Amino acid sequence: MKRTVHALVSGEDSALFRVTAVFSRQKLNIASLTFKRSGGTNGTSDMKIVTDVENERQARQLIGQLNKLVDVISAADISELPDCDKEKECVAPEINPGC
Amino acid sequence: MEVKTKTAAEPESRLKTGADVLIQSILREGTDVIFGYPGGAVLPIYDALYRQKVRHVLTRHEQGAIHAAEGYARVSGRPGVVIATSGPGATNLVTGLMDACIDSLPLVVFTGQVATHVIGTDAFQEADVIGITVPVTKYNFQVENAADLPRKVREAFYIATTGRPGPVLVDLPKDICAAAVKQEQADTEIRLPGYRFSKEPSSEQVEKLARAIETAEKPVLLAGAGILHAKAADLVRVFAEKHHLPVVSTLLGLGSFPASHPLFLGMGGMHGTYAANMAISECDLLINIGSRFDDRLTGNLAKFAPNAAVAHVDIDPSEIGKNVRPAIPVVGDARSVLEKLLQRTGKSGEKREWLDHLGLYARTHPLSFSAGKDNEELAPQSVIRHVFRHAGEDAIVTTDVGQHQMWTAQYYPFNRPNRWVTSGGLGTMGFGFPAAIGAQIAEPEKTVVSIVGDGGFQMTLQELAVIAELNLPVKIVIMNNHALGMVRQWQEAFYSKRYAHSIPSMQPDFIRLAESYGIRGVRVATEEEARRVFPEVLRDPQPWVIDCRVKQMANVLPMVAPGKGLNEMIGV
Numbered sequence: 001m002k003r004t005v006h007a008l009v010s011g012e013d014s015a016l017f018r019v020t021a022v023f024s025r026q027k028l029n030i031a032s033l034t035f036k037r038s039g040g041t042n043g044t045s046d047m048k049i050v051t052d053v054e055n056e057r058q059a060r061q062l063i064g065q066l067n068k069l070v071d072v073i074s075a076a077d078i079s080e081l082p083d084c085d086k087e088k089e090c091v092a093p094e095i096n097p098g099c
Numbered sequence: 100m101e102v103k104t105k106t107a108a109e110p111e112s113r114l115k116t117g118a119d120v121l122i123q124s125i126l127r128e129g130t131d132v133i134f135g136y137p138g139g140a141v142l143p144i145y146d147a148l149y150r151q152k153v154r155h156v157l158t159r160h161e162q163g164a165i166h167a168a169e170g171y172a173r174v175s176g177r178p179g180v181v182i183a184t185s186g187p188g189a190t191n192l193v194t195g196l197m198d199a200c201i202d203s204l205p206l207v208v209f210t211g212q213v214a215t216h217v218i219g220t221d222a223f224q225e226a227d228v229i230g231i232t233v234p235v236t237k238y239n240f241q242v243e244n245a246a247d248l249p250r251k252v253r254e255a256f257y258i259a260t261t262g263r264p265g266p267v268l269v270d271l272p273k274d275i276c277a278a279a280v281k282q283e284q285a286d287t288e289i290r291l292p293g294y295r296f297s298k299e300p301s302s303e304q305v306e307k308l309a310r311a312i313e314t315a316e317k318p319v320l321l322a323g324a325g326i327l328h329a330k331a332a333d334l335v336r337v338f339a340e341k342h343h344l345p346v347v348s349t350l351l352g353l354g355s356f357p358a359s360h361p362l363f364l365g366m367g368g369m370h371g372t373y374a375a376n377m378a379i380s381e382c383d384l385l386i387n388i389g390s391r392f393d394d395r396l397t398g399n400l401a402k403f404a405p406n407a408a409v410a411h412v413d414i415d416p417s418e419i420g421k422n423v424r425p426a427i428p429v430v431g432d433a434r435s436v437l438e439k440l441l442q443r444t445g446k447s448g449e450k451r452e453w454l455d456h457l458g459l460y461a462r463t464h465p466l467s468f469s470a471g472k473d474n475e476e477l478a479p480q481s482v483i484r485h486v487f488r489h490a491g492e493d494a495i496v497t498t499d500v501g502q503h504q505m506w507t508a509q510y511y512p513f514n515r516p517n518r519w520v521t522s523g524g525l526g527t528m529g530f531g532f533p534a535a536i537g538a539q540i541a542e543p544e545k546t547v548v549s550i551v552g553d554g555g556f557q558m559t560l561q562e563l564a565v566i567a568e569l570n571l572p573v574k575i576v577i578m579n580n581h582a583l584g585m586v587r588q589w590q591e592a593f594y595s596k597r598y599a600h601s602i603p604s605m606q607p608d609f610i611r612l613a614e615s616y617g618i619r620g621v622r623v624a625t626e627e628e629a630r631r632v633f634p635e636v637l638r639d640p641q642p643w644v645i646d647c648r649v650k651q652m653a654n655v656l657p658m659v660a661p662g663k664g665l666n667e668m669i670g671v
């Protein structure tokens with residue numbers, strides 16, 4: 001089941017690593033990933049990750065684990081959003097082949 | 100606050116080092132003791148400790164320090180604080196960090212790091228501690244600027260102690276600690292936009308739960324350690340009594356509900372009581388407060404609580420639905436949830452039939468062992484009874500991991516909260532004895548007994564030096580079966596008695612070992628000796644090592660074999 005996840009993360013350098021660590025811990029492959037600094041001086045970043053989950057439960061668990069991270073301001077499954085909304089939320093769709 | 104390039108060696112009156120600011124910040128959090136071990140990268144910190152006369156306990160291994168901090172946190176509810184040096188000092192902490200993470204213990208751990216300009220060059224004693232400890236901490240970070248120290252320390256304590264507690268690691272490059280810092284108003288404002296937790300449950304969910312309790316015919320309350328973290332043991336009791344709820348405890352939840360209470364059915368799970376496991380298997384409403392449905396508790400999930408609507412109260416939303424999908428999820432702190440539940444006037448009627456039914460299970464299938472005659476080999480379970488009889492209601496008991504741990508959980512009636520210290524989620528051998536050191540430091544007036552196996556004790560017994568040095572009156576009860584008992588038991592049951600490397604051919608003379616540290620030791624090999632020795636040594640204000648020679652082949656029973664349901668116990 002293809003899923004697209006968006007996460008707004010704080011500026012800590014380790015946020016990218018922490019977020020991807022959640023995927024590898026859950027044995028989820030990452031089909032594509034974009035990471036883009038979006039905030040001002042406090043530096044937040046937008047991440048969009050396309051992955052394959054087995055079922056709804058795994059998808060929910062993934063979002064739960066991401067939201068638990070101290071560096072994640074918000075994480076959501078945006079798979080059901082219409083494409084235009086997706087583009088607004090993820091800042092660099094052009095470099096994301098999985099989008 | 101502004102950083103100057105002055106060296107620590109020539110302090111000006113208004114200039115302090117980063118390390119001074121660090122220690123001040125740690126003290127500002129109410130810290131009364133630090134467990135640690137020095138080394139090159141933390142020399143500036145130790146120099147500041149020397150100047151500031153902070154209580155520091157020098158363990159003999161970093162693992163000892165972190166387990167001591169865990170024991171301290173478990174009994175006091177306050178964060179345990181640890182300092183270790185870079186590289187090997189930091190990597191020696193990994194087991195303790197994971198242990199604290201899975202058992203939700205608040206720790207703030209400071210590790211030294213090589214100086215900023217050599218990070219990434221494989222410098223002497225450099226390790227990527229942040230990378231190594233991401234999966235074993237609630238949060239970790241490196242401090243990049245000495246001026247940030249007050250705020251970063253504040254944030255570390257805040258994260259460790261709020262929401263679901265856990266370990267936070269702060270990595271400190273040597274130059275940050277050595278830097279001269281001009282003292283101005285310290286910036287301690289917390290800036291953590293991504294960190295949130297909700298103590299207060301949704302009223303709607305609480306209402307749903309309250310209604311379910313009123314209509315349930317066979318309810319059971321599962322008491323987890325979340326109750327202890329939330330300091331809600333008093334409320335659980337009132338709540339259970341109000342609704343006549345039979346109570347099952349998890350391993351780590353022991354003490355959250357009085358073991359001698361008529362509504363208490365005992366511990367559930369792999370080595371739980373028959374009554375507790377049957378209650379879970381037959382109930383129509385399972386109210387889990389503060390447990391994470393660990394597999395050692397649930398057994399085969401497909402057979403877990405098959406007839407029950409499950410309510411799950413947890414402060415960590417990611418725990419809800421992880422293993423068991425609840426009909427009534429409640430995100431919140433156990434105390435807040437219970438307060439709300441108790442505010443409702445509704446009172447449920449007594450379910451006499453259900454309670455009688457469970458009472459019959461308890462009477463017909465109690466935990467049992469035979470103590471043996473006076474001059475016969477000692478039964479391990481009997482040792483637990485002797486300890487209970489003479490340590491007193493208020494004693495703190497820590498265990499290591501293995502058979503002795505399960506026997507303690509089964510046979511030691513914990514009637515008060517925060518008296519039980521054990522490694523639950525990780526099952527860390529070597530935990531028990533150093534944890535007792537931390538517990539004794541947190542509660543100097545209480546009797547602290549550490550019940551350990553002869554195997555696990557050998558993993559951290561170097562900390563005997565600490566109890567000798569500080570004259571901590573910890574009583575170490577070695578449940579000496581001359582075997583890695585729990586491994587041996589599994590080999591007996593599931594590997595046709597092929598005892599591969601579970602019965603070592605040699606072990607030290609524990610009495611002489613203790614004596615070499617200046618600690619008194621005594622051997623107990625029979626019932627008669629146990630009756631004589633325990634009342635004497637448990638009341639003595641000195642540390643003791645009590646080497647109990649127990650039956651080698653005794654097994655922990657009853658048991659839910661791996662893959663089986665809770666209703667399929669063997670050895671009942």
Ligand SMILES: Cc1ncc(C[n+]2csc(CCOP(=O)(O)OP(=O)(O)O)c2C)c(N)n1
Binds near residue numbers: 501527528555583
């Ligand atoms: C660090 C660590 N290594 C290995 C194990 C696996 N293990 C679990 S129980 C056990 C045997 C413990 O023996 P002992 O300390 O003598 O206690 P007993 O079971 O005999 O009471 C072992 C090896 C573990 N839990 N922790």
